[in-house]
């Protein structure tokens with residue numbers, strides 16, 4: 649059944665999905681590869697559409713797959729599909745340009761974080777709504793982190809208590825993200841990084857282990873197990 653988005657919602661979610669998935673190994677673009685029989689992108693969009701504040705979803709798809717993605721997502725939720733770019737940042741910019749007038753909160757969410765719970769979408773949106781211009785979901789770093797030189801010699805141990813692993817969706821007041829993208833220079837993998845360059849404070853909220861980014865084959869296997877266990 650197709651989910652209904654909320655016409656009174658104040659949130660647009662951009663879903664960059666145009667990457668190749670090189671680290672996952674040979675095959676289709678990552679967002680189109682199956683996880684428990686359905687493309688990663690279908691899992692991701694289904695969860696986004698289940699978040700009650702969401703008014704608009706814009707997906708940036710690989711150029712060759714735009715029509716296939718439209719057909720694939722039609723039964724899942726009403727989404728706009730645009731052509732992505734060569735870098736993630738270009739894909740996000742293309743999706744941002746397609747957001748209609750209305751939503752004043754924009755979330756940027758990787759298709760590769762296919763099991764992200766709708767509750768995380770809501771908590772990031774709520775933090776923006778409550779007055780933060782830029783919000784990122786984070787987890788504590790669990791491993792000890794060392795800084796090394798080019799020869800793999802340890803230079804020192806980094807204080808892990810001050811480090812956070814950053815996830816998506818990252819949330820922004822719409823005008824803040826628009827200005828940051830218009831001013832963007834070299835491509836970054838993270839939208840909050842663009843906003844930081846503008847001097848805008850970025851606020852952290854608790855992330856979710858289910859929002860893991862499916863990057864390597866191990867992550868795909870883990871996601872299969874999480875789904876089988878009810879994620």
Ligand code: CTP
Nearest residue numbers: 664665666667668669670671734735739759760
């Ligand atoms: N992405 C995108 N456009 C690009 C590159 C990446 O829309 N030109 C998207 C991916 O589809 C993914 C998200 O950005 O949903 C996070 O990127 P990543 O996990 O690096 O995915 P890929 O770039 O596909 O993977 P890889 O780097 O292994 O090729």
Ligand code: MG
Nearest residue numbers: 667668669736
């Ligand atoms: Mg990539």
